[in-house]
Amino acid sequence: MRYRQKFAYLLLGLITIVSGDFLLSHVFAQAPTKAQIAFVSSRVRQGGDDIYVMDEDGQNIRRLTEHLSDDRYPSWSPDGRRIAFESGRDVSDEIYVMDADGKNFRRLTNHIMADGFPRWSPDGREIAFVTIRDWNWEIYVMDIDGKNLRNLTNHGAQDGFPAWSPDGQNIAFVSNQGGKIRDVYVMDADGKNVRRLTRSKRPGKALHPVWSPDGRKIAFTAYRWDGQTEGNIYVMNADGTNARRLTDHPAPDFSPTWLPDGQRIVFVSSRDGNSELYIMDIDGGNLRNLTNHPAGDAEPACWFDPNAARPVSPAEKRPFTWGWVKEWRKGLFR
Ligand SMILES: [Ca+2]
């Protein structure tokens, strides 16, 4: 009986080691080693936008949506498993969510007025979006099941382009609350404490704010910021100070987004005659184009598995397995 018990514990221990390492190596093999960039392109259906995903080097392009109506503004869930987006596939523009492989569509909003530009909160629980259901642009937030809608801006001005700070405490957005010109503002995540960050001069405007992964900077697009150009990428401190220009090209550069390493920015430019995704270092150097297709490519959104940011080998995780083995061994020598 004692031998049998020992044998049973030994067997269980071996199973734990083997299955644990199998799981770890399996998970390890599945984790993407490159940042994933969701974007919108009309490359298959001329004039119609669908959502695609590619690796950060522009390789491995996969088409996720395939519908006659435009699908736009992809936004990753923080765990990378799902993508929220805007589509006009039903009566009016609504917000949908799908798995990151393009399966399992669900509609989250249901209102005759347009709803769009979803942005997933860093804690994964909410989605901020823009709607004209109150007859002007407002930023709303809802739970990820589409319930519990709240109007965050509640202002007669046009409020749009919400961007969560990485800690989820603030939302940057674009508004003309200060007059006719659109500028970047920031508010607490409950809509309180609105602060203006940029002060464009006519006929300028500032759009597309997006926070750096460390929350210290905000990249944005400024149109005619210097009175000469049609759109360039800028970066400023999160309090609005020290704005500086990163791109300098007469063609429009717009829609910046940070790669999760905080060292590179992906953006859209039409400098080649049609819109393409480009990538550059945060000092504006090392510019390369990621897409190279005559159709329009735009609206990049990045995601990176935080666990893939450092090398994690099954060997590193082995103490976890051994911890379980110790538990079994306690039983063995009881
Ligand atoms: Ca709607």
Ligand SMILES: [Ca+2]
């Ligand atoms: Ca408004």
Ligand SMILES: [Ca+2]
């Ligand atoms: Ca293109």
